[in-house]
Amino acid sequence: MRAGLLHGVVIEVFGTAAAAHRHPDLPELAGDRWTLVERDVLAALADTVQPQGVVARCAIPSAQLAQVLARRPQLLAVAVDVRDPGNAGTLIRCADAAGAAAVVLAGESVDSWNPKAVRASAGSVFHLDLPADRDVAGTLAALRTAGLRLLAADGSGERDLDELADAGALTGPTAWIFGNEAHGLTDDVRQQADDVVRVPIHGRAESLNLATAAAVCLYASARAMRTGGGAD
Amino acid sequence: MRAGLLHGVVIEVFGTAAAAHRHPDLPELAGDRWTLVERDVLAALADTVQPQGVVARCAIPSAQLAQVLARRPQLLAVAVDVRDPGNAGTLIRCADAAGAAAVVLAGESVDSWNPKAVRASAGSVFHLDLPADRDVAGTLAALRTAGLRLLAADGSGERDLDELADAGALTGPTAWIFGNEAHGLTDDVRQQADDVVRVPIHGRAESLNLATAAAVCLYASARAMRTGGGAD
Numbered sequence A, B: 001m002r003a004g005l006l007h008g009v010v011i012e013v014f015g016t017a018a019a020a021h022r023h024p025d026l027p028e029l030a031g032d033r034w035t036l037v038e039r040d041v042l043a044a045l046a047d048t049v050q051p052q053g054v055v056a057r058c059a060i061p062s063a064q065l066a067q068v069l070a071r072r073p074q075l076l077a078v079a080v081d082v083r084d085p086g087n088a089g090t091l092i093r094c095a096d097a098a099g100a101a102a103v104v105l106a107g108e109s110v111d112s113w114n115p116k117a118v119r120a121s122a123g124s125v126f127h128l129d130l131p132a133d134r135d136v137a138g139t140l141a142a143l144r145t146a147g148l149r150l151l152a153a154d155g156s157g158e159r160d161l162d163e164l165a166d167a168g169a170l171t172g173p174t175a176w177i178f179g180n181e182a183h184g185l186t187d188d189v190r191q192q193a194d195d196v197v198r199v200p201i202h203g204r205a206e207s208l209n210l211a212t213a214a215a216v217c218l219y220a221s222a223r224a225m226r227t228g229g230g231a232d
Helices: A002-006 A017-022 A025-033 A039-045 A065-070 A085-097 A115-120 A136-145 A161-166 A187-192 A210-227 B002-006 B017-022 B025-033 B039-045 B065-070 B085-097 B115-120 B136-145 B161-166 B187-192 B210-227
Strands: A010-015 A034-036 A054-058 A075-080 A102-106 A149-153 A174-178 A195-198 B010-015 B034-036 B054-058 B075-080 B102-106 B149-153 B174-178 B195-198
Touching: A002 A010, A002 A025, A002 A054, A010 A025, A010 A039, A017 A025, A017 A034, A025 A034, A039 A054, A065 A102, A065 A136, A075 A085, A075 A136, A075 A210, A085 A102, A085 A115, A085 A210, A085 B210, A102 A136, A136 A149, A136 A174, A136 A187, A149 A187, A149 A210, A161 A195, A161 A210, A161 B210, A174 A210, A210 B085, A210 B161, A210 B210, B002 B010, B002 B025, B002 B054, B010 B017, B010 B025, B010 B039, B017 B025, B017 B034, B025 B034, B039 B054, B065 B102, B065 B136, B075 B085, B075 B136, B075 B210, B085 B102, B085 B115, B085 B210, B102 B136, B136 B149, B136 B174, B136 B187, B149 B187, B149 B210, B161 B195, B161 B210, B174 B210
Parallel strands: A010 A034, A075 A102, A075 A174, A149 A174, A149 A195, B010 B034, B075 B102, B075 B174, B149 B174, B149 B195
Antiparallel strands: A010 A054, B010 B054
């Protein structure tokens, strides 16, 4: 809510007196966009079963992949066929934290403005560019043309994330590709990638879930880009 | 299910004919622990709305912290007051993947055998020791006595994870402490820790969620322990 107000996407805010009392900065931030409403009005507006007392109407920012790439991003995430809105939102939050410029919602991925995705992103949908494109092959080709190295994250990847970091292969502009929660990445996507990379599993877990694997990969890139090379 | 069968904690398995057809290895793994049941019987046994066709009765393994510490673990996670079973299960899965020996469920943390925690762990509840202890201060004192460095993960921590890794401070035996989803760590826990550590936020996200922060911290330790020191 605060992120939306600060970044100019909020058109109007409806809040209860109790919410205004709990968060006195919200009516202040909202200014003449603030409307005081009764609890039952708010409940009818809200999407959740137990609303927190404020609802905002927002303009959905739109971003085209070409515009994003024209700004020469160093780090991007690409979600391919990520269907669960909670996963998509958490991925957007992670990508934001790791300093990525954008998350591309490719193929059959869920809309980044799905209410559950927005909530899981904890405000990060307002921080990053979130272009969507159904054409996965075309998206990946555009990323490569823009000079990004395409790293596909996959538990069965032939290269180990630590090995890539040690080899200094994470320091350049990178697009990390994450696949569907249940089915992973298609063969087509793996073949288009420069490398298919696995997060090392040191214990007996079969895999990591999408968001935790993405966090490890994106932070490995963020660290490599800042330290400039391999470990040791 | 397979993890439970392989690790000897499954006492008996109830499955439908359809499930046996889909997963022919399950009746085989279960042997004389397998009982064929009708769909409505299975539905009555199962905890989920759309059961997958097999239900197992398991013995809950119990682990005492003292036994865990006697095996001189190199990497542990401690959940303090982690209430959401999905978060606890995902943390257990992450800790397993990163090679941790145990996850200690301390304070008011949810039971690791909560059905949602078991599902979120994707089998990892059967791989790790999961001692529970209400006494947070006593737990942390026991970990310190066992020679573990106590690192408390907190978004407002005074030390940066990368800085610790660069300083070679992640190579020794380490217990990572993760706090409640909404309220973080108490002052008492911060004061007992050797360091309060923040995952660096490179973008504009306010924070990471529990599981993704834990993944980044635990993997930073796993990597440091294997490469033996700071970056560069």
